[in-house]
Amino acid sequence: METLRLYDFLPSGNGYKIRLLLTQLGMPFDRVEVNILKGETRTPEFLSKNPNGKIPTLEIEPGKYLAESNAILVYLSECTEFLPYDRFSRSQVLQWLFFEQSSHEPFIATSRFWISILGKAEEYREAIEQKRKPGYAALSLMENHLTSHIFFVGERYTIADIALFAYTHVADEGGFDLTQFPAIQGWIERVKAQPRYISITQE
Amino acid sequence: METLRLYDFLPSGNGYKIRLLLTQLGMPFDRVEVNILKGETRTPEFLSKNPNGKIPTLEIEPGKYLAESNAILVYLSECTEFLPYDRFSRSQVLQWLFFEQSSHEPFIATSRFWISILGKAEEYREAIEQKRKPGYAALSLMENHLTSHIFFVGERYTIADIALFAYTHVADEGGFDLTQFPAIQGWIERVKAQPRYISITQE
Known part of the structure; x- marks a missing residue:
């Protein structure tokens, strides 16, 4: 290969x-x-x-x-431990992946981009303000789910966790306060404890 | 079942x-x-x-x-003619599904919602205006692809076509002009010619 x-x-x-x-x-x-x-x-x-x-x-x-x-x-x-083999579980993984791209990333990642990557919080102030409510809605939905689950699908670490972790664990760089989401914080620690974990800026 | x-x-x-x-x-x-x-x-x-x-x-x-x-x-x-079995082709289908949700639907479907479902084109005028450029970018990308392909993946009708067809064929209801996209128009006719086709408001 x-x-x-x-x-x-x-x-x-x-x-x-x-x-x-x-x-x-x-x-x-x-x-x-x-x-x-x-x-x-x-x-x-x-x-x-x-x-x-x-x-x-x-x-x-x-x-x-x-x-x-x-x-x-x-x-x-595919065909690894990171994607369930069971049809319905695999579909739930996909559901979270589409949730991430449509209901999470456009608000949380975009705010982080404007504030921490471009460094233009003031210029984008109004647009950032519009992203607050839907961004917190996505975090609240995750918090509710994680209150009774240790990972997103099947009580094990999958690509659904990887997809949602990427921008959630740096949501503070987009101005989102994670201290009000204890279940998310616990899940972030569980992801960071996975074997061969690397941080976002680690090459 | x-x-x-x-x-x-x-x-x-x-x-x-x-x-x-x-x-x-x-x-x-x-x-x-x-x-x-x-x-x-x-x-x-x-x-x-x-x-x-x-x-x-x-x-x-x-x-x-x-x-x-x-x-x-x-x-x-899964396991039907609407999703390719080959691993790379199936991934290309997913690529188009994520493209649809991140680069197409937020602009074209949202404009249609404001203009034709809510009937509030004037109230949302500025927001609709901001959706124009990215919406046309998505249509241009599709047009380029369809200039040399009859369907999106593997030269056959799949769920990639269904996902992209849903809001593209009614893009005019969102104020997008499809007459400048002849390859998209040809593809729309090919989708409509598929067996058991139903229209969007047909129960």
């Missing part, structure tokens, strides 16, 4: 999902840093790899690319 | 995805109309089925629910 090549941006939670899973799977990979702040995902060369101009993009073999962080998580975790 | 019960809202493209696939699979189902405009997804009773308060929600067997339209599509299509 060819070595996987990950087009990535170190501060990105979406990129971190893939780095974390690959590391926990023990799969070697080459990381190519693409600076999204300098327009490097908008060059003709990068758009030939992913026409949507986004990282992470995974080169599975020379010239064969897969985009969308959560689709990459599923691809890499 | 129990009869599936679909909690649905007839004008919803996300609900339509499931109605269309179930009909094309020839699977009988009960449809329960939930009027999202009257807060019926926010009642304690509905939130006990889907804590995220959204349709579609599928009751697979009594008390067992699955949410997120695209997760439901995958659940229903």
Whole structure:
């Protein structure tokens, strides 16, 4: 098998999902840093790899690319302990992955991007304010779930946890206060205690 | 097997995805109309089925629910002609499903909701204006892909087509002009020509 090549941006939670899973799977990979702040995902060369101009993009073999962080998580975790085999459990994992992309990431990750990556909290003040309510709604839903579950699906660590962990554990960098969510905090510690855990900015 | 019960809202493209696939699979189902405009997804009773308060929600067997339209599509299509068996092709289907939820639906479906479902184009004028550029970017990406492909993955009709068709074929109801996208128009006709096709408001 060819070595996987990950087009990535170190501060990105979406990129971190893939780095974390690959590391926990023990799969070697080459990381190519693409600076999204300098327009490097908008060059003709990068758009030939992913026409949507986004990282992470995974080169599975020379010239064969897969985009969308959560689709990459599923691809890499099939037939591993990180994705349940049971049909309904696997569908629940997918449900959380779609929840993450539609009800969580657009609010929590975007706020973090404006505040902590771009450093433009003042410029985006009104937009950030609009993200507060739906962002806290996503966190409250997670908190309720984690009050009676140790992980998101099947009481074991799966890619649903990886996908939701990526931006939740740095939600404070987007101005979200996690101290009011004790079940989330406990879950964050359980994720950090997993074998071969790496932090978000660890290459 | 129990009869599936679909909690649905007839004008919803996300609900339509499931109605269309179930009909094309020839699977009988009960449809329960939930009027999202009257807060019926926010009642304690509905939130006990889907804590995220959204349709579609599928009751697979009594008390067992699955949410997120695209997760439901995958659940229903496994081991059918609507989802490729090959690992990479299946991942490409997922890539398009996540693209639909992150780069298409938030702009095109939301504009349609404000303009044609709520009938409040004037009230949401500024927000609609902000959705124009990313919405057209999603359509342009689809147009480029369809210029050299008859369907999204593997040159055959899959749930990737169903997911993208749902809001694309009614994009004009969100103020998007499809006449400039001939490849999309040709694809829309190919989808409509599929066996057991039903229209979006056909129960």
